[in-house]
Amino acid sequence: MYFRALREKIKKKKAIIAVVGLGYVGMPLLAQFYKKGFNTIGIDIDEKKISNLKKNEIRSFYFKNLFKKNKIKNLLFTSNFSNAEKADVIILCLPTPLKKNKSPDVSHIKKALVKLGPFLKKGQALSLESTTYPETTEEILLPFLKKLKFNISKDYFLIYSPERESPVFEKNKNKFSLFNTPKICSGHSANCLTIGNDLYSQIVKTVVKTDSTKKAEFAKMIENIYRAVNIGLINELKMLSQKMNINIHQVIDLAGTKPFGFTKFLPGPGLGGHCIPIDPYYLSWRAKKYKFETKFIRLAGDINQKVTNWTINNIIKIIKKKKINFNKCKILILGVAYKADIDDLRESPALKIISVLKRKKINFDYCDPYINKIRYLNIKSIKLNYKNFKLYDCVVILTDHSIFSRNKIIKNSKLIVDTRGFLKNFNQSKIFHL
Ligand SMILES: NC(=O)c1ccc[n+]([C@@H]2O[C@H](COP(=O)([O-])OP(=O)(O)OC[C@H]3O[C@@H](n4cnc5c(N)ncnc54)[C@H](O)[C@@H]3O)[C@@H](O)[C@H]2O)c1
Structure with missing residues (x-):
């Protein structure tokens, strides 16, 4: 009875969809259901965010012109x-960070469940979208629902469907949107999966079904571990290539001409974001339960951390080599977001690099058109005015935002350290490729 009723409601867009956790994942998801004609509720513990959303600040970013004269x-x-x-x-689109000891912190999921508990009722479906270790849905959500005396797959439905969308700044057309990126969906049982498929088919073009929540959780882990390990590999090769006086970016372009069996991964100053530096440790932690050591994950983590220190040491070496007075020099950090064309600073290697500059009392400014302020350091971005680049002894490119002009950077800078291969095809004595 509940199964059929919920299917009907979803298909007729009469189901009310609540998204808990209105961040990078939750907001676009909520907006997508809303755009498709569903009645939607966005829940977040952050009162300030909720009040901003009510006032049409962040909301307009995701919902654009969907409201007439601010009438919601x-x-x-x-x-x-x-x-x-x-x-x-x-x-549930809740954060899944790491604890200090690099073990999973699933406390946000647990706390939200406790708050939701009294308001769950028969006939509902609960779907987890957070990235997490395999077996989380079975170990945390399932027992929680059972404790509330629900009969899962008869009167309550449990789904796990990982988020895949690549975050980009609005101005850029996102090639892989929520709609056109295939979405993995799993359910605790066949009925749960059917509900999940009905639900997500409303907002994405392709739903990829799997019969177990563990498989879906593991698949999301593999996607991100694959990236972390390959980035680690290419960062290691970059450190070698520097010793051999070979520009790694040009080498990668050469290898990339092979039309099969090679996927390009680009080196940089280190890993960033809420996924790649964190998620691999979720699987490592789970592997320990099975007395299994995930050596690739450990090694990639070590190298991806090492490359940030290597970048800092190289910047310092280059400045010394150019006989610039260390105590009087002024550096411009160009780009602080963890990758190009986004406004996300989480885990960005720029934060570590800036904190070392501060510790060493080196004068610096930063310029990132997408990140006006680094709040916890209380520093503001300077305006992007290439003519002012002359005022700095060295410009360090940490993020290769596509709005940056290669020619203007080169024309106006005295010395450039490029950590992203942004200027890989320019050979001038003032440009250092890291
Ligand atoms: N950011 C991405 O690009 C991305 C991509 C794929 C998967 N993911 C995964 O999706 C999940 C969410 O990530 P995100 O980037 O959206 O996080 P986020 O930090 O941007 O947003 C999380 C939101 O949840 C809210 N929140 C925290 N605890 C809460 C609680 N107990 N109850 C209600 N709201 C609460 C926070 O206030 C915040 O608004 C994570 O597991 C992440 O690994 C993120």
């Missing part, structure tokens, strides 16, 4: 979890 219909932003009672589907 069928969309509620709230920090009050009791609103979950109105929902037919509840989707």
